[in-house]
Structure formats: structure tokens, C-alpha cells
Amino acid sequence: MHSGNSWRVVLTENWQRGGFGLYVHWPFCAAKCPYCDFNSHVVPAVDQTRWARALASEVRRAAEETPGRVLSSIFFGGGTPSLMLPETVAVVLDAARQGWVWANDIEITLEANPSSVEAERFRGIAEAGVNRVSLGVQSLRDADLRRLGRLHDVAEAKTAIRVARETFQRVSFDLIYARQDQTLEDWRTELTEALSMGVDHLSLYQLTIEQGTAFGDRFNAGRLRGLPGEDLSADMYELTQELCGAPGLPAYEISNHARPGAESRHNLIYWRYGDWVGIGPGAHGRVTHAHQRRANEGWKQPAKWIEAAEAGTGDRQVSVIDPQNMAGEYLMMGLRIPEGIDLGVLHGWDPQIAPESAIRELEGLGLVWKTETALGVTPEGRLVLNSIVKALLP
Amino acid sequence: MIPLNRIRNFSIVAHIDHGKSTLADRLIQLTGTVQERDMKAQLLDAMDIERERGITIKANTVRIEYPAKDGETYILNLIDTPGHVDFAYEVSRSMRAVEGSLLVVDATQGVEAQTLANVYTAIDADHEIVPVLNKIDLPAAEPERVAEQIEDVIGIDASDACLISAKTGIGIPDVLEAIVKRLPPPHGGDPDAPLKAMLVDSWYDPYLGVVVLIRVMDGTIRKGDNIRMMQTGAKYGVDKLGVFRPAMQDVKELGPGEIGFFTGSIKQVRDTKVGDTITTEKKGCETPLPGFKPSVPVVFCGLFPVDSNEFEDLRDAIEKLALNDASFSYEMETSAALGFGFRCGFLGLLHLEVIRDRIEREYNIELITTAPSVIYHLYMKDGEKIDLHNPADMPDMSKVDHIEEPRIKATIMVPDDYLGDVLKLCQDRRGLQLDLTYVGGRAMAVYDLPLNEVVFDFYDRLKSVTKGYASFDYQMEGYREDNLVKMQILVNDEPVDALSMMVHRDRAEMRGRAMCEKLKDLIPRHMFKIPIQAAIGGKVIARETLSALRKDVTAKCYGGDATRKKKLLEKQKAGKKKMRQFGKVEIPQEAFISALKMDS
Numbered sequence: 001m002h003s004g005n006s007w008r009v010v011l012t013e014n015w016q017r018g019g020f021g022l023y024v025h026w027p028f029c030a031a032k033c034p035y036c037d038f039n040s041h042v043v044p045a046v047d048q049t050r051w052a053r054a055l056a057s058e059v060r061r062a063a064e065e066t067p068g069r070v071l072s073s074i075f076f077g078g079g080t081p082s083l084m085l086p087e088t089v090a091v092v093l094d095a096a097r098q099g100w101v102w103a104n105d106i107e108i109t110l111e112a113n114p115s116s117v118e119a120e121r122f123r124g125i126a127e128a129g130v131n132r133v134s135l136g137v138q139s140l141r142d143a144d145l146r147r148l149g150r151l152h153d154v155a156e157a158k159t160a161i162r163v164a165r166e167t168f169q170r171v172s173f174d175l176i177y178a179r180q181d182q183t184l185e186d187w188r189t190e191l192t193e194a195l196s197m198g199v200d201h202l203s204l205y206q207l208t209i210e211q212g213t214a215f216g217d218r219f220n221a222g223r224l225r226g227l228p229g230e231d232l233s234a235d236m237y238e239l240t241q242e243l244c245g246a247p248g249l250p251a252y253e254i255s256n257h258a259r260p261g262a263e264s265r266h267n268l269i270y271w272r273y274g275d276w277v278g279i280g281p282g283a284h285g286r287v288t289h290a291h292q293r294r295a296n297e298g299w300k301q302p303a304k305w306i307e308a309a310e311a312g313t314g315d316r317q318v319s320v321i322d323p324q325n326m327a328g329e330y331l332m333m334g335l336r337i338p339e340g341i342d343l344g345v346l347h348g349w350d351p352q353i354a355p356e357s358a359i360r361e362l363e364g365l366g367l368v369w370k371t372e373t374a375l376g377v378t379p380e381g382r383l384v385l386n387s388i389v390k391a392l393l394p
Numbered sequence: 395m396i397p398l399n400r401i402r403n404f405s406i407v408a409h410i411d412h413g414k415s416t417l418a419d420r421l422i423q424l425t426g427t428v429q430e431r432d433m434k435a436q437l438l439d440a441m442d443i444e445r446e447r448g449i450t451i452k453a454n455t456v457r458i459e460y461p462a463k464d465g466e467t468y469i470l471n472l473i474d475t476p477g478h479v480d481f482a483y484e485v486s487r488s489m490r491a492v493e494g495s496l497l498v499v500d501a502t503q504g505v506e507a508q509t510l511a512n513v514y515t516a517i518d519a520d521h522e523i524v525p526v527l528n529k530i531d532l533p534a535a536e537p538e539r540v541a542e543q544i545e546d547v548i549g550i551d552a553s554d555a556c557l558i559s560a561k562t563g564i565g566i567p568d569v570l571e572a573i574v575k576r577l578p579p580p581h582g583g584d585p586d587a588p589l590k591a592m593l594v595d596s597w598y599d600p601y602l603g604v605v606v607l608i609r610v611m612d613g614t615i616r617k618g619d620n621i622r623m624m625q626t627g628a629k630y631g632v633d634k635l636g637v638f639r640p641a642m643q644d645v646k647e648l649g650p651g652e653i654g655f656f657t658g659s660i661k662q663v664r665d666t667k668v669g670d671t672i673t674t675e676k677k678g679c680e681t682p683l684p685g686f687k688p689s690v691p692v693v694f695c696g697l698f699p700v701d702s703n704e705f706e707d708l709r710d711a712i713e714k715l716a717l718n719d720a721s722f723s724y725e726m727e728t729s730a731a732l733g734f735g736f737r738c739g740f741l742g743l744l745h746l747e748v749i750r751d752r753i754e755r756e757y758n759i760e761l762i763t764t765a766p767s768v769i770y771h772l773y774m775k776d777g778e779k780i781d782l783h784n785p786a787d788m789p790d791m792s793k794v795d796h797i798e799e800p801r802i803k804a805t806i807m808v809p810d811d812y813l814g815d816v817l818k819l820c821q822d823r824r825g826l827q828l829d830l831t832y833v834g835g836r837a838m839a840v841y842d843l844p845l846n847e848v849v850f851d852f853y854d855r856l857k858s859v860t861k862g863y864a865s866f867d868y869q870m871e872g873y874r875e876d877n878l879v880k881m882q883i884l885v886n887d888e889p890v891d892a893l894s895m896m897v898h899r900d901r902a903e904m905r906g907r908a909m910c911e912k913l914k915d916l917i918p919r920h921m922f923k924i925p926i927q928a929a930i931g932g933k934v935i936a937r938e939t940l941s942a943l944r945k946d947v948t949a950k951c952y953g954g955d956a957t958r959k960k961k962l963l964e965k966q967k968a969g970k971k972k973m974r975q976f977g978k979v980e981i982p983q984e985a986f987i988s989a990l991k992m993d994s
Contacts, residue, residue, distance in 0.1 A: 384944070
């Protein structure tokens with residue numbers, strides 16, 4: 001029997017549409033990749049018992065703040081979460097199981113490096129409860145893997161994909177394209193090969209030069225050569241859509257492809273602007289409490305975070321997001337997926353955003369579509385999504 | 395009163411870097427006019443810009459006492475004149491104030507175009523000319539060849555030229571003797587006649603107000619006199635009277651042949667006109683000195699602040715500069731592209747650059763300078779005549795009967811290795827060859843050229859095709875009709891006012907194409923394709939298409955990125971608001987700056 005209170009929770013979750021997820025950040029890597037701007041750190045040794053305890057206590061704290069929720073997804077991201085011992089994963093999952101009701105078909109993903117060392121650990125990780133892995137393959141060319149600073153080679157990656165498919169229910173892997181000196185034909189060959197490897201989910205990212213990374217510094221100094229120009233990048237993106245569409249892995253987000261039904265439920269929470277708890281150094285969360293949407297952000301430095309977490313909370317700050325910012329985030333995230341956004345929800349938060357005139361202009365250019373209740377981006381619009389969002393922001 | 399026969403007034407004619415200022419320094423030094431410890435290089439060039447560019451903008455003067463070998467002490471007045479063609483009128487007035495010139499030529503370089511123009515001005519003023527060959531201490535010096543060149547090109551006797559090195563001091567005493575022996579004393583001059591003095595130059599001094607440099611022709615000016623400017627009719631009392639040594643030194647009176655200054659609570663330099671005749675308020679002279687003409691700007695451009703918030707600062711700077719420069723004109727201008735600014739008139743390109751540099755440097759305002767333009771004479775079908783200063787103001791062509799443009803006579807001297815390139819450049823710029831002669835290894839080409847082709851980027855092209863070896867000078871030659879049109883630039887079918895220009899019909903396609911190509915690279919891609927066109931009236935003569943933006947998307951965006959990625963998009967959106975909007979197209983300010991750059 002539903003009490004009045006839980007009825008309201010259901011209503012709130014109805015507009016969230018994305019369900020409710022848990023993100024756990026493991027901040028450590030064996031080596032820092034030159035293109036990566038994520039919160040990752042290379043340290044000589046990690047006290048995994050201590051980390052497991054701290055992460056679990058943060059999970060329990062978050063669960064106390066969100067009673068009555070049904071957890072539909074857990075995601076271990078990083079850093080390199082495949083460096084976690086299976087016991088560490090198990091401790092965190094136990095805490096989550098005690099804290100929330102789990103959906104029957106809960107998706108539990110862990111990001112893994114496709115090295116031989118980590119592949120050996122897959123069995124234990126699966127036994128701890130993980131049912132989906134996302135492998136950071138990045139390239140099927142050894143020379144490019146070295147340029148990207150990866151520690152594995154193509155043969156190891158292929159073995160890791162095979163072992164993963166034998167071990168986990170669902171397997172995805174990442175590739176980075178639009179790399180230095182890569183031609184359209186190079187990418188056609190490489191992606192065709194990737195599509196033949198039998199996975200039902202692929203994340204295909206164009207290499208992005210981020211400030212504050214080793215590539216960023218080299219780029220600023222004019223020493224990162226051979227990057228594709230705008231036209232070649234666009235051609236590569238279009239080729240990607242074409243090649244993935246044929247075998248039935250259409251894009252369900254800007255850079256993510258899946259066989260229908262095999263989409264990452266966790267990532268859809270973000271794009272549908274649902275609620276998620278963020279745990280770990282530098283992790284962000286968005287949780288609705290009493291009609292307010294709260295954002296939390298963990299301390300970025302692992303040492304600082306673990307001390308804070310042990311003292312009570314790893315959060316550096318918790319703030320309430322005002323409706324205008326909610327609308328902006330919803331617009332930016334929601335237009336990444338083909339289903340688009342609910343205009344009633346959007347304008348309920350901010351009547352100024354996405355004005356009719358701007359929508360009509362973009363519609364005229366064939367970049368967006370609009371129904372009575374929803375707004376979405378056409379396949380043509382996806383490639384210029386940032387410009388579309390800028391045109392629609394107030 | 396000093397007897398006329400013990401006064402010598404002279405100027406120095408020289409090309410940039412041929413050693414004019416250094417020679418002046420040596421003359422001052424050798425006669426003990428300035429204490430050794432007060433000497434600094436190029437004493438007479440007061441402004442930083444003058445020192446840096448090695449040019450003289452304002453006339454300067456110094457009075458030197460020289461005990462000659464004949465036992466008499468002479469008063470030598472040196473007027474250092476502006477050497478540049480932009481200031482041709484000022485040069486001609488300074489020349490009229492003295493009786494002789496030293497023609498300084500670099501013995502390693504020979505005669506240059508600028509030297510020629512100034513030496514002819516000196517000859518026009520009936521000067522005695524003493525050739526001085528400088529830098530004879532350098533191994534590359536060829537005094538005989540250069541002396542021959544002076545005789546060939548200028549047509550004056552150079553057999554007894556002074557051979558000097560202003561840098562080391564060699565030959566300087568000979569120069570002083572030559573001034574006394576070979577230059578004439580001032581002509582005539584009656585100290586008791588009504589006062590007749592020429593206004594040679596004037597400038598603003600923060601302590602004294604306007605300082606007026608004069609040459610007394612007839613009569614005597616005394617401290618306390620009430621004087622009248624005959625052209626402007628303005629009247630002033632003489633508060634302070636003196637000479638430059640080169641510091642100011644008060645005197646009680648200045649008689650015929652003397653050069654000095656006075657002040658008289660004159661607030662603006664604008665109130666004083668170079669070439670005006672100064673006389674006493676009562677019992678003044680009857681007729682003014684001949685040759686006066688008010689200065690007229692010939693080159694125009696818009697000056698806009700890069701930061702539109704600095705408009706008031708720019709107004710302030712321009713007003714202050716105009717107080718001290720009567721030849722510089724300005725009026726407010728608004729441009730859809732560049733906002734508020736000023737349309738300014740200058741005596742020439744150098745004058746433009748000097749003013750622009752001073753605003754940027756002394757007032758610290760970053761400027762956008764629009765393409766320089768000249769004054770076109772528009773003859774309308776209804777008989778009206780319009781002076782067009784700004785292509786944006788061009789009336790409907792159907793009402794215009796014909797257009798005249800200013801022409802110049804350009805003299806270019808160049809080593810003959812580069813002659814072909816120079817002739818081609820002049821031809822490309824619609825030049826008509828008037829003369830071509832050779833002097834030794836150098837050619838002298840004289841061309842009739844349209845001024846608008848010269849103000850565009852002629853100097854830079856000339857420098858680049860001759861690796862800097864050409865010298866160039868010009869004088870205005872009046873107006874002539876030609877097939878001139880206003881070329882507009884349209885971006886996404888919207889005209890962009892700041893980019894319109896007057897061009898010759900035959901050159902329009904080329905200029906239009908160049909501008910469209912340049913803008914195509916400068917305007918960022920939009921979500922739609924943008925035609926960039928050059929048009930004359932309704933007719934498109936050049937077109938480029940800026941294709942639509944193809945890719946602007948963030949590859950990765952997950953929960954943890956939302957805050958940062960949204961801020962980035964908002965920042966980019968705010969950046970777009972700073973752009974200038976033309977219809978649906980946003981053009982960054984840098985695009986205008988680059989498109990309008992003169993040197994490209």
C-alpha cells in the first residue's frame with residue numbers, strides 16, 4: 001500500500017524518466033593518458049581495504065538521504081576501476097544492496113582496461129555482481145595505441161574482449177577516432193573490424209583536445225600535428241553513422257551506439273536528466289529532495305576525499321540548482337539523445353529558454369524537430385549540437 | 395640689433411638616415427651652444443615618435459653663435475624642417491624663412507627621391523645650396539660618384555662639397571665656415587619699417603600655451619607689443635619673446651633677419667596658421683607675405699576604439715591632438731560594424747600613422763583604422779558638386795554625372811635591378827609614366843598616379859618588391875575624371891558599411907575578389923552557408939560562399955561533465971554577443987581589423 005508520501009516520489013520520478021542510479025568514482029590509474037582530463041591519479045599503492053570502507057560508508061550515507069528509491073543502475077567509473085580488487089567492488093555493492101531496493105534487471109557496469117592483467121580479474125569482478133563491462137580499447141592499431149599512451153596492445157585487447165564476452169552478460173568497448181594522421185579509409189577499415197567483433201554496444205568518440213592535458217599542452221605549443229580539420233572530422237562522423245547503422249547499431253546518443261535494448265541504462269539517466277548519486281573523488285551527483293534538485297561534488301584529490309569521507313562526508317559542496325540552470329542542463333543533456341526533451345518540463349523551469357523563434361529558425365535549417373510536447377535534434381543537427389544549444393540557451 | 399651681414403639662416407635638406415639630425419647635433423656641440431653634459435642624440439627631435447622614426451614632424455630651430463675665422467662672431471639660425479612630403483606646405487614655409495640650405499647626402503647611398511623633392515623646394519625658395527657628403531669615414535663611401543650624381547640629377551655644382559662624418563666629427567668646422575662664407579645674409583630688411591614676420595610653425599607648451607616660431611622680415615617685434623595675424627585676424631599681446639639655444643632664452647626684441655619665438659596666451663595651435671603674416675596691431679604693414687594657404691587634409695580614414703567603452707577616451711585624445719595640429723580634422727562617425735568613432739582627415743599617410751601611433755601610445759587606446767580614402771569630387775546631374783570623404787556616404791549613382799579623383803606626381807628612385815617590378819606596380823595601380831631616366835646604377839621613374847591607389851598599400855608593395863631599396867616621394871597634381879565606382883561588400887545579402895570602398899571600375903573585380911576571399915577565412919562558419927559578395931550598385935562582381943558549420947559537438951558528456959560543459963557553452967554564447975551582428979551573421983571584430991589592414 002502506498003502512503004501519500006511515496007506517491008509523490010513516484011510522481012517526481014515520473015518526470016525524471018531516467019530512473020535512479022549510483023556512480024562510483026575510482027580515481028586511480030596505472031598511468032595517465034595524454035588526452036584524458038578525467039579526475040585520475042597515479043599513485044604507488046592504494047590501501048584498497050580503507051578505500052572500500054570509505055566508499056561503502058559514503059554509499060550508506062547517500063542511501064539514508066534518499067529513502068524509498070529503486071536503484072536501476074550502478075556504474076564504476078574512473079580512473080581505472082578495473083584496478084579495484086573484486087573484494088573492494090563487492091564491499092561497495094553490498095552497501096548499495098543494503099541501502100536501496102534494487103530493480104530486478106539492475107545494470108552494474110565497470111570500466112575496464114583491456115590488458116591481460118585486468119582480464120584475469122574479470123571472473124572475480126563478475127562474481128562480485130558486475131554484469132556489464134565497458135572496455136577502453138581506444139584503437140585497433142598498435143602504433144596509435146602507443147601514441148595515445150595506452151599500456152595495452154591490440155592482441156591483448158582482442159583477448160580481453162573475448163574473455164569479457166565469456167564472463168559478462170553485456171560488453172561494450174570504446175574507440176577513439178579522428179586521431180592524428182588518420183584517414184577516412186583508415187577509420188572505415190578499423191570500425192568495420194570493430195563491428196565484426198560481436199559486441200552490442202560501442203562508444204565511438206572523436207579525439208578531443210582538452211586543456212590541462214598533455215595533448216592540450218602540445219596542441220597549444222603547436223606540436224600536435226596531423227589532427228583532422230572540421231570537414232574530415234565531419235566526414236568521419238557521418239561514415240560512423242553509416243557503418244554502424246547497417247549491422248543494427250544505430251546511435252542512441254552523439255557518440256554511443258547499441259543494438260536496440262542494449263543501451264547503457266546508466267548513461268541514459270544522465271541524458272534523460274534523471275537522478276543519480278555520485279560517490280568518490282570529484283564525483284558529481286544530482287538528486288531530487290523535496291522538489292529541489294541538489295548537486296553534490298566530491299573533493300577531487302583522493303587523499304583529501306578519503307579523509308573527508310572518513311570524517312563524515314566526501315562532498316566538497318552541495319548546492320541547490322535553480323530552475324534556470326536545471327533547464328539549461330536538461331536542454332544540453334536531453335538533446336544528445338534521439339527522443340529529445342519534454343518542452344513542458346523545460347519551459348516549466350525556464351520560460352525564456354528555447355524560444356519559439358529560435359526553434360523555428362533551427363527547424364527551417366533542418367537541424368531540429370518539434371512536436372506539440374517534445375523537441376529533438378535531427379541526425380543532421382547532431383554534428384552541430386553545441387551551436388544548436390547555444391542558439392537555444394537564454 | 396644684430397647687423398644683417400652677421401646673420402646666416404639655413405636649413406638642412408636630407409633623406410631619412412642620411413645624417414641630418416646628427417649633423418645638427420655636431421654643429422650645436424662644436425660651437426658650445428649646449429654644455430657637453432646636456433647633449434643627447436638628436437637634440438632637435440623632441441617627440442619620441444620623431445626620434446624613433448628618424449623623422450621631423452614639427453619645425454625646430456636653434457640659434458648658434460659662431461666665431462668665424464675672419465674674427466667676427468656670426469649668428470647662425472638653423473631651422474630643422476619636416477622632411478616628409480605630407481608636410482610639403484610646412485616645408486615650403488620653413489624654406490621661405492631662411493636663405494640657404496645644406497644638402498646632406500649619404501656618401502654611401504647617393505641621392506634619394508625625398509631629397510629631390512626637398513631640394514627643389516629649397517631651389518624654389520631661391521636658396522644658396524652647400525652640398526655636404528656625409529659618412530665619408532665608411533669604407534663603402536663613394537664621394538666622387540655621389541658628387542657627380544648630385545650634379546647630374548639636381549644640377550648644382552658639387553665640386554666643392556664638404557666631406558664630413560657627422561658621427562665622428564670629421565669636417566664639421568668646414569661646414570661652419572661654408573655656412574658663413576657661401577650662404578648669403580638675409581636680404582634687405584628695415585628695422586624701422588612696419589613689422590612683417592612669418593609664422594613658421596607653432597606648438598603647444600603646457601606651461602606657456604602656444605609657442606609661435608617666427609622669422610622677422612621687416613621691422614622689429616618687442617616684448618609687450620600688440621600683434622595681429624593678418625590671415626586669421628586674431629590679436630595677441632607678446633608676453634614672452636626669445637630665441638632657442640636650443641633651450642628658450644628671452645630677448646627684448648627681434649629685428650629683420652632674426653628667427654625666434656613669442657608667446658601670447660594663445661590657447662590653441664588651431665588659432666595659428668603656418669605661413670600667416672604677423673604685424674603690429676597699430677601701424678601694421680599693408681600687404682601680407684605671399685604664398686599663404688590653409689592646410690587641407692587629403693587622406694581620410696575612420697578611427698574606432700577596439701573597445702567601444704573607450705569612445706569617450708578616444709574623443710578626448712583626438713580633441714587634445716587636434717589642439718596642437720591644425721592640419722588634422724575630425725568628425726564623429728557611426729558604423730554598424732565598428733560602432734562609434736571618428737572620420738579623420740590627414741595631410742598624408744605618414745601624418746595618419748603618426749596621429750594613430752600617438753593615440754595608441756600616448757593615450758593607450760587600441761584602434762581600428764579603416765581603409766584610407768581620399769576626397770572624390772562628385773559632379774551631380776543637377777549641377778551640384780559634392781566632396782565625398784567617406785565611401786559610405788556615396789549617393790545613388792544614377793544621380794551622379796561623373797567623378798573626379800585626386801592624382802599625384804610620384805618620383806621613385808630604385809636600383810635598376812628592381813625597375814621592372816616597380817614599373818609593373820605603377821602600371822597595376824593605374825599609373826601613367828611621365829619620365830624614366832638613369833643615373834648611374836639607379837633609375838628614376840616619374841609617374842602620374844591616382845592617390846587612392848597609393849594610400850591603399852602602395853608603400854608596402856613598393857618596399858616589398860624592391861626589398862626596401864626604392865625611395866618614393868610625391869606631390870599633389872589636382873583632380874581628374876575616371877571611371878570610379880563604390881564597391882560594397884555584402885555578407886549574407888546585408889551590406890557591411892565599414893568595408894565599402896571607392897575603386898576604379900577596372901580594378902573592382904580584383905579588389906572585390908581579394909576582399910571576399912579574405913572575409914571567407916575571417917568569418918567563422920555559421921549553421922547555414924553564407925554568401926560573401928562584392929557588388930557595384932546591384933551587380934555582384936565577386937562571390938565566395940562560406941560553407942555551413944559542419945561540426946560543433948562535444949564528443950563526451952556524462953553526468954560529471956554537465957556543470958563544466960554547460961558553463962563552456964554559456965561562455966561561448968556570451969562571446970558571440972560581443973560580435974557585430976549583420977542580419978543573422980555574427981562577425982567578430984578581429985575580422986574587420988584584419989580585413990581592413992592596410993598591409994595585406
